[in-house]
Amino acid sequence: MSHKVIVPIGPYHPLQEEPEFFQLYVEGEKVVDIDIIIGYNHRGIEKLAESKHYDQIAFLVERICGICSSSHPYAYVLAVEDLFGGEANIVPERALYIRTIIDELQRIHSHLLWLGLVGHFIGYNTIWMWAWKYREPVLDMFEMVTGNRNNYAMFKIGGVRRDIQDEDIPLLKKMLDELTPSIKMFYGAINDDPVIKARLKEAGTLTKEQAIDWCVVGPTARASGVNIDIRRDEPYGAFLMNTIDWNVVLEKDGDVFAKTMVRILEMEDSINIINQALNKMPKGEIDANVKDVPPGEGIGRVEAPRGECIHYIKSDGTNRPVRHKIRAPSFMNVASDKVAAVGGTISDATLTLAAVDPCYCCTERVAVINKTDNKKIMNGWDLVRLSQEKTNKIKEGWPNGRPE
Secondary structure (H helix, E strand, O other): OOOEEEEEEOOOOOOOOOOOEEEEEEEOOEEEEEEEEOOOOOOOHHHHHOOOOHHHHHHHHOOOOOOOOOHHHHHHHHHHHHOOOOHHHHOOHHHHHHHHHHHHHHHHHHHHHHHHHHHHHOOOHHHHHHHHHHHHHHHHHHHHHHOOOOOOOOEEOOEEOOOOOHHHHHHHHHHHHHHHHHHHHHHHHHHOOHHHHHHHOOOOOOOHHHHHHOOOOHHHHHOOOOOOOHHHHOOOHHHHHOOOOOOOOOOOOOOHHHHHHHHHHHHHHHHHHHHHHHHHOOOOOOEOOOOOOOOEEEEEEEEEOOEEEEEEEEEOOOOOEEEEEEEOHHHHHHHHHHHHOOOOEHHHHHHHHHHOOOOHHHHOOOOEEOOOOOOOEEOHHHHHHHHHHHHHHHHOOOHHHOOO
16 A cells, blocks of 8 residues: 655755745655645735735835836736726826836846746756856846836826936847847757656646646746636737737646747747837827826736736725735646646646746735634634634624714
């Protein structure tokens, strides 16, 4: 009879840049089940946002993730602009193009960073060094346009904070043209390498049906053949203008190799999108100078490098939100490890966990410990029950069961 053994990965592990706990149940080398335990990195961003005015929040949410640090402020400003009837109603056209340029540069930088880490994880450090070498010019472009290599401080309600100077555009195009052969080189080097194929193919496979059942997003979904992309399905930025020619990249095998190919091909598409945006960007203002935010509820959605990023804002008409809710793509994708890692080996499991390009600081939600029972971790229903009990206790002191 086989004996089931627990193998912990995390919360601190060389494969993970951030703390998260994956508890593998294995029989021999085969993974038969996995528990995913979050709550090691919660920072209370949503609650902090309620104490900031609307302009400050853009800087706050930019720090949710240092890699996709334009996705969160972009989704946030879209949520607030939804209260005005949508981005197209108030944001100047030039600002729409600048937003897309920043967002697609971020996609390239994020995918190159992930590609380098994949090379490192499988012991192919040449790919790691190459990927991070060619990521440097992307960060140089960010510095040229925004003044920063990370956390770009570009997005604001009603537009962007800085313009792209006309004299910088030829150099940006030149740097993009020089980057293109490097991306094609990665595609050839990985697609033609029998060792990489042997290591990545059929590892961590997520079928199309499983991808749909687990609601995965972004490259994780598209690698399984799920044809979704917010840039096309709910256009924003320059995609609103119907002037950008691009494709949604799809693979069908759903394994780590397919996820790698999707991201490499998306980088080629992003270079194409940025070049078109630079060519078609009109002259004009970059900021609508929004002063007041109306009451209501708004939702912003963007296609972050990892997939759909959602921000929700509830406004009461003051200069601070009543509620700010964030759902990052990794919150959806990490859960799919529950099926993708099962059936593979322990060594495949580590690649599977990394293949969704997880951002745990984006994913985190608080885990509350009941003070009366330090061993019990409270779930959402426990918190609802405690809230109801507290409400009932308060109501006992009210005349007629309600406040005067």
